[in-house]
Amino acid sequence: KQEVTQIPAALSVPEGENLVLNCSFTDSAIYNLQWFRQDPGKGLTSLLLIQSSQREQTSGRLNASLDKSSGRSTLYIAASQPGDSATYLCAPYTGTASKLTFGTGTRLQVTL
Amino acid sequence: NAGVTQTPKFRVLKTGQSMTLLCAQDMNHEYMYWYRQDPGMGLRLIHYSVGEGTTAKGEVPDGYNVSRLKKQNFLLGLESAAPSQTSVYFCASTLLAGVGGELFFGEGSRLTVL
Numbered sequence: 204k205q206e207v208t209q210i211p212a213a214l215s216v217p218e219g220e221n222l223v224l225n226c227s228f229t230d231s232a233i234y235n236l237q238w239f240r241q242d243p244g245k246g247l248t249s250l251l252l253i254q255s256s257q258r259e260q261t262s263g264r265l266n267a268s269l270d271k272s273s274g275r276s277t278l279y280i281a282a283s284q285p286g287d288s289a290t291y292l293c294a295p296y297t298g299t300a301s302k303l304t305f306g307t308g309t310r311l312q313v314t315l
Numbered sequence: 316n317a318g319v320t321q322t323p324k325f326r327v328l329k330t331g332q333s334m335t336l337l338c339a340q341d342m343n344h345e346y347m348y349w350y351r352q353d354p355g356m357g358l359r360l361i362h363y364s365v366g367e368g369t370t371a372k373g374e375v376p377d378g379y380n381v382s383r384l385k386k387q388n389f390l391l392g393l394e395s396a397a398p399s400q401t402s403v404y405f406c407a408s409t410l411l412a413g414v415g416g417e418l419f420f421g422e423g424s425r426l427t428v429l
Contacts, residue, residue: 207357235416237417237418239418239420244423245422245423246319246405246420246421246422246423247358247405247407247418247420248420249417249418249419252416252417292357292358294418296416303418305350305357305358306357307355307356307357308357
């Protein structure tokens with residue numbers, strides 16, 4: 204059974220800092236991995252989707268890397284802004300039962 | 316383009332009552348999912364569907380039933396609600412599970428069972 208761990212569980216940084224969120228998973232036989240953002244009281248929004256054959260995926264100030272063999276992914280946020288404050292979740296997809304397995308997320312707060 | 320729409324957004328039930336949550340997507344997606352989200356436990360898959368007329372159990376299916384009579388709709392039913400089913404329920408859909416399968420979520424349905 205796939206298990207997903209996200210560290211840290213919570214993070215508070217001043218505006219402008221670069222930061223890294225970590226995601227580790229136990230089953231490395233994944234097809235892809237997605238990073239999501241969730242604002243309080245809202246649904247999840249997909250930020251980046253990395254296929255198993257890729258090492259990195261970039262969108263604006265976000266960069267996600269994937270090391271499938273070691274079961275790790277990182278989400279790098281450059282020049283953080285207060286609007287980045289949210290919970291970030293990673294979800295690797297193993298193809299079993301056509302589902303993703305979610306981590307419990309990292310709650311990020313970017314302060315002025 | 317509405318994406319994934321869930322109704323209702325909020326509901327309060329008494330123990331033993333029944334209700335149905337509706338998920339509708341307008342993206343012609345094949346795969347649809349129902350998750351529940353509880354503090355400290357992340358999202359857990361309840362049931363999912365890989366196409367019209369098909370459904371399958373996920374990680375926590377007990378106490379729930381689903382139907383996918385139309386491709387665009389996925390219904391989640393609670394026949395006899397219990398306090399343990401108090402949660403936020405999310406519906407999601409994707410065109411292709413796995414390769415290239417970006418997942419789209421609804422805004423959630425907050426259910427309280429007294």
